[in-house]
Amino acid sequence: MSLHYVSFFVGAGFPNESLAAAESLPLDFVGADAGTIDVGPYQLAGDGTIFSETLCKHDISRALGLARRKRIPLVIGSCGGSGRDWGVDWFADMVRETARDQNLGPFKIARIYAEPDRDLLKHRLSEGRIHALSAHAEPYTSALIDRSTRIVGVMGVEPFIAALEKGADVVLAGRATDSAIFTAIPLMRGRSPALSWHAAKVAECGGAIGDPPKNDLLHVELLDDNFLVRPLAPGAQCTPRSVAAHQLYENADPTRFVEPSGTIDAADVKYRAHDAHITRISGARFEPAAQYTMKLEGVEPAGYQSVAMASYSDRVLLDELPKWLKHTREEIDAKLARVFGARADEAILTIRTYGAGDGADLFASERPSIPQADAFFLLDAVAPTQEMATAVVNVAWHTLIHSPPSQWRGGVITAAWPFNPPIIERGRMHRFNVNHIVELDDPLETLRFEYEDVR
Numbered sequence: 001m002s003l004h005y006v007s008f009f010v011g012a013g014f015p016n017e018s019l020a021a022a023e024s025l026p027l028d029f030v031g032a033d034a035g036t037i038d039v040g041p042y043q044l045a046g047d048g049t050i051f052s053e054t055l056c057k058h059d060i061s062r063a064l065g066l067a068r069r070k071r072i073p074l075v076i077g078s079c080g081g082s083g084r085d086w087g088v089d090w091f092a093d094m095v096r097e098t099a100r101d102q103n104l105g106p107f108k109i110a111r112i113y114a115e116p117d118r119d120l121l122k123h124r125l126s127e128g129r130i131h132a133l134s135a136h137a138e139p140y141t142s143a144l145i146d147r148s149t150r151i152v153g154v155m156g157v158e159p160f161i162a163a164l165e166k167g168a169d170v171v172l173a174g175r176a177t178d179s180a181i182f183t184a185i186p187l188m189r190g191r192s193p194a195l196s197w198h199a200a201k202v203a204e205c206g207g208a209i210g211d212p213p214k215n216d217l218l219h220v221e222l223l224d225d226n227f228l229v230r231p232l233a234p235g236a237q238c239t240p241r242s243v244a245a246h247q248l249y250e251n252a253d254p255t256r257f258v259e260p261s262g263t264i265d266a267a268d269v270k271y272r273a274h275d276a277h278i279t280r281i282s283g284a285r286f287e288p289a290a291q292y293t294m295k296l297e298g299v300e301p302a303g304y305q306s307v308a309m310a311s312y313s314d315r316v317l318l319d320e321l322p323k324w325l326k327h328t329r330e331e332i333d334a335k336l337a338r339v340f341g342a343r344a345d346e347a348i349l350t351i352r353t354y355g356a357g358d359g360a361d362l363f364a365s366e367r368p369s370i371p372q373a374d375a376f377f378l379l380d381a382v383a384p385t386q387e388m389a390t391a392v393v394n395v396a397w398h399t400l401i402h403s404p405p406s407q408w409r410g411g412v413i414t415a416a417w418p419f420n421p422p423i424i425e426r427g428r429m430h431r432f433n434v435n436h437i438v439e440l441d442d443p444l445e446t447l448r449f450e451y452e453d454v455r
Helices: 018-021 053-070 087-103 117-127 142-147 158-166 180-187 193-203 238-247 323-345 388-399
Strands: 003-009 029-033 075-077 108-115 130-132 150-154 170-173 218-222 227-233 256-261 261-266 270-273 279-281 287-289 293-312 348-354 375-383 423-430 436-439 448-454
Touching: 003 180, 018 053, 029 180, 053 075, 053 087, 053 279, 075 180, 075 287, 087 170, 087 448, 108 158, 108 375, 117 130, 117 142, 130 142, 142 238, 142 293, 158 170, 158 180, 158 448, 170 227, 180 193, 193 218, 193 227, 193 256, 193 261, 193 279, 193 287, 227 256, 238 279, 256 448, 293 388, 323 348, 348 388
Parallel strands: 003 029, 029 075, 075 170, 108 170
Antiparallel strands: 003 218, 108 448, 130 436, 150 293, 218 227, 227 279, 256 261, 261 287, 270 279, 293 375, 293 423, 293 436, 348 375
16 A cells, blocks of 8 residues: 655745645655755854745645644654754644644644753764764864854654654654654564655655755655655656656765664666656665664854955956956955954955856846856954954055055055945854764653643
């Protein structure tokens, strides 16, 4: 008997037509990923989320309505973007509000929190059971654990299974592997690990595996030894090429996908067209891990950032841009050394250039009234204090717009900047500080579970 589910990414949205198509399907559950570290460390640090509350609640409310009308589970992982504890509570508030507004109760929520006890991590460290994933990883120490703003462990499928076995209708989990979200129910229904895990790996980004790729619902149907995928977006299809190409996304090796409990081997997988819109997939293997491990993600303060921008369409400058930029940077560094002395090395100033003449006149003939900026400069400084970061950018920006090229005569070159005042203070910044795994005796030992009934 077939097993059906739809997947999507919380906050990215899906159209009403796709939701209506999902309503007509014999679904067993609705699954959604909500997290990513692609956008950097700020979400885990607690400095914001990739999608606003308006966007997240829009998706959650419609997915919850679909799940409750069909009396099937809704499973969401990496709540809040980073999977920190706050994100789980944030999504739980949205679920409660939606249930009240749409009269969707009663049902049971499971909240799974992924921030591990730091003393447990230090104990595992003392046992030699925390290992770097890269030769370039910073050594993981007790001091690094202490100075981390926040740490999460990336959970596997077992916590989802535990919550569902407790009768949860809605599972809201902290940081999780993308695939674990969609693997729990297939495993509970007796599907093979290879089929369950590979289908989940394909499904994790929803309609992004379609042609054209869209932020939308994806329908997955698991059969005995293969599975079918099709996007529900109008006008989209899953082709063998579009599905296979997605295996290159976020994967160091497109044939091996490592999970806490084992590895999906996709070296012999076959992608075949079932029809014009659906691709049939088969042939994965699953290799159980000898030791269960959990990946750690952590962040620590990296200073304060200020930025400024400027653009140039002056041909005299652009004709000698590399030479001019080298000379100007030397002048900036000399000023910073004069102002800050030895402390100048405490700030990191980066000057990025975009355009520099390549394709600058692409739209000139179509929109001649719009001035064309041939080179765009983005300046950013990170320093121990906000005041220092702003001062460094101040020096750099002012020097940049007043430093003449060799063929220029006059006091100011032709520069433009989009914001006034020109310097933007971006506040506290963070950096990732861990690329390690921790060995666990129990897949649930770092997690906390809370259950509640919504009426």
